[in-house]
Amino acid sequence: MNLNVIRYYFREAVRSIIRNSWLSAASVGTIIISLLILGSTVLLVMNVRYVASSVESSLEITVFLKDDVDEQSLARMEEQIKFVPGVSSVEFISKEQALADLKESFGDKADILSGLEQDNPLPNSFRIKTTSAGLVPEAARQLEKLDGVEQVRYGQGVVEKLLSLTHWVRIWGSLTIVVLGVAAIFLIATTIRMSVFARRREIGIMKMLGATNLFVRMPFMLEGMMLGSAGGLVAVLIINFSYLSLLNKVIVTLPFIRLVDDPVTIYQVLGGLLGLGFAIGALGSAISLRRFLKV
Incomplete structure (x- = not known):
């Protein structure tokens, strides 16, 4: 493929975008909206998973x-506790340490607990963590059977509901991302198909004059890639600005809520959306051209 052919491809792609400006604008708009919805959903699911994992x-x-x-x-x-399946760490808390921790939690009002130093009613205890949250209920049941155990607490009932909630959030979040991705591809394919349909006679004439499928397809593929990249870039800039603004507001107003703020992770998502816009434009063009290349 020589330089003149490459120039021809790009020239035709740009001419087509300008000649069909309304359709081009519709394609870019569709990509922007689709990627905004998809990107927002991805960030929402990531943050729900992050908060759930933190909890x-x-x-x-x-x-x-x-x-x-x-x-x-x-x-x-x-x-014995260390050999319970799923247990990752065991920390002994003496009744003296438990009282000291309780006083610390009371802050300036710790003086009201001064009378407990002579006759400390708090029990000795073990603080235990498991390798994963899903193992907490079963480990607790095993620990209750040990001799010398008075009571086992782990937030029974609440923990099970939390684990069930996070499980379904992960499943439905992943399904939503897949569905929106597929929908975006078909939306772009439909929009670009309108552009191709408007030039079906031109394509037919080129085919009858001996043009190869590659020669006919490349300008349209480049057009789709340009439109997809343009839509992806706009969507990425909007999402980046909006998400950073949201992070700053959450840090100020709700400091106890931790959202995903790792720049590498955020830019990976944004880079993926930009690449997806490019791929959607190319795939949409390829899908749209299949019918019209069969001349």
């Missing part, structure tokens, strides 16, 4: 012990 990682089991458990039994219990 899951903070889940822990507290095992309260009976008062008559001696130091030798404590050491034996700690070893």
Whole structure:
């Protein structure tokens, strides 16, 4: 393929965009809207997963012990807990440490707990974490069977609902992304097909004069790539500006909510959307041209 042919392809693609400006604008607009919806959904699903993962990682089991458990039994219990399936870490919390932590949580009002130092009612306990949040309920059931255990707490009921919610969010979020991606491709294909249909006679004449499928297809493919890249670029700029503005507002107004703020992750999503716009334009053109190249 020589330089003159490449110039011809680009010249025809640009002429086609200018000649069919309304259809070109419609194609770019469709790509922008499709990628805005898709990109917003991807970021929403990412943040829901991130928040869910943060909550899951903070889940822990507290095992309260009976008062008559001696130091030798404590050491034996700690070893038994480590062998419970799914347990990743075990931390012993003495009643003195538990009281100190409670005073710290009261801050300036810790003086009201001063009377508890002589007769500390808090029990010794173990603070346990598992390798994954899904193992918390089963591990808790296993821990309840150990000798010397008074009570096991892990947020029973709430944890199960949280795990169920995050499970369905991951499933439906992934399905939504796939459906929107497919819908975007067909929307672009339909719009570009209108442009190709308006020039069906031109394509037919070129084919009858001996033009190869590649020669006919390339200007349209380049046109689709240009339109897709333009739409993708606009969508990426809008999403980038909007998401960064949202992050700044959340940090100021809701500092306890952590959203995805890793620049690498964000730019990977934006780069993927830009590449998807390019691919959608090319794929839409390819799908649209199949019918008209059969002359």
